[in-house]
Structures are given as C-alpha cells and as structure tokens.
Amino acid sequence: MSTRPEPPPEFAAEQFRLACAQFATGIAIASTLDDAGQPHGMTVNSFTSVSMHPPQVLICVDITAGLLPIITKRGGFGLSFLAEHQQDLSSRFARRGQNRFESTPWIAGQSGVPLIPGALAHMECRIDQTIHTGDHAILISRVIAADISSGRPLLYFERGYRKLE
Numbered sequence: 001m002s003t004r005p006e007p008p009p010e011f012a013a014e015q016f017r018l019a020c021a022q023f024a025t026g027i028a029i030a031s032t033l034d035d036a037g038q039p040h041g042m043t044v045n046s047f048t049s050v051s052m053h054p055p056q057v058l059i060c061v062d063i064t065a066g067l068l069p070i071i072t073k074r075g076g077f078g079l080s081f082l083a084e085h086q087q088d089l090s091s092r093f094a095r096r097g098q099n100r101f102e103s104t105p106w107i108a109g110q111s112g113v114p115l116i117p118g119a120l121a122h123m124e125c126r127i128d129q130t131i132h133t134g135d136h137a138i139l140i141s142r143v144i145a146a147d148i149s150s151g152r153p154l155l156y157f158e159r160g161y162r163k164l165e
C-alpha cells in the first residue's frame with residue numbers, strides 16, 4: 001500500500017490557490033434584498049451553469065460572507081455578469097466594510113432582486129438546494145428570469161482582471 005506523506009497544509013493550500021487561478025472565469029455580482037428592502041451584493045466567480053431542464057445554475061458562497069444569510073432568508077438572488085468596463089464594481093463588491101450599493105445604481109428585476117445596469121446578462125434565481133461543504137455553501141438555484149445585452153466580458157485569471165484581446 002502507498003504511504004505517500006501528506007504535504008504540509010500551507011504548501012497544499014497555496015498550490016491549490018495557484019492551480020485554481022489558472023482557470024479563467026467571468027465575474028458576476030450576486031445580489032439580493034433584505035427584509036427592509038435594502039440591496040446587498042458581493043463579487044463571485046464561482047458561477048456554473050448546472051442543468052438545462054430545469055434551468056439551474058450554482059454559485060459557491062463563503063460561509064462567513066455577510067450576504068449568505070440574507071440570500072438564504074430571501075430564498076433567491078440576482079446575478080449580473082460584468083462587462084469589461086465594470087472592474088471597479090467587481091472591486092467594490094469584494095471589499096469588506098462598506099455599503100456597496102450606496103454608490104451603485106441598480107434596477108429591480110421581475111422578482112424584485114437588485115440587478116446592475118450595463119451588465120452583459122442578468123439572471124434571477126430561486127434557491128432549489130443548498131449544500132454545505134468545507135467552508136462554502138453551494139447554492140443550486142432555478143433560473144426564473146434572464147436577459148442579455150451585447151458587450152465584452154470582464155475576466156479573472158491568475159488573480160488579476162483581464163480583458164479579451
């Protein structure tokens with residue numbers, strides 16, 4: 001039987017981060033309303049389309065993220081896929097300790113969730129299933145509305161923002 005030793009945890013964590021960073025993604029703002037009708041949101045790149053019939057997507061949210069209990073309570077959220085000129089929004093919605101929507105215009109989707117104008121596409125999602133695993137919650141969600149615009153995407157690769165050449 002193989003007796004390969006476990007790598008030191010710090011090394012494994014850094015290698016894991018570096019390997020993940022080699023996978024280029026788009027960037028979305030996940031957003032919802034609290035009980036008082038106030039908008040909340042955060043930057044995510046863990047978006048994946050899951051199922052065609054029914055239409056389902058998922059995002060993975062850190063269990064310590066302030067947005068998680070708000071999304072869970074409402075049972076749904078919106079997604080705005082950022083265009084290349086919206087890098088400042090990605091940074092703002094990933095920064096701790098500020099009211100991100102205070103200086104961000106938004107529009108209400110059909111289900112009332114806040115959506116970012118100028119995004120390449122919007123989806124409105126209702127949570128079907130939540131899987132808690134490790135330090136994240138996977139929100140498998142039904143897409144109940146979507147709209148698209150044209151434009152160029154904001155990308156994330158090797159821990160930095162990128163644009164299509």
Ligand SMILES: Cc1cc2nc3c(=O)[nH]c(=O)nc-3n(C[C@H](O)[C@H](O)[C@H](O)COP(=O)(O)O)c2cc1C
Nearest residue numbers: 042043044045046060061062065066067093094096
């Ligand atoms: C490009 C980018 C992608 C991110 N993707 C995710 C993600 O998919 N899931 C997640 O939990 N955090 C992700 N984050 C980190 C969160 O945006 C950040 O931790 C969060 O906004 C903190 O919110 P809080 O202060 O409400 O806890 C990402 C950050 C950046 C810059």
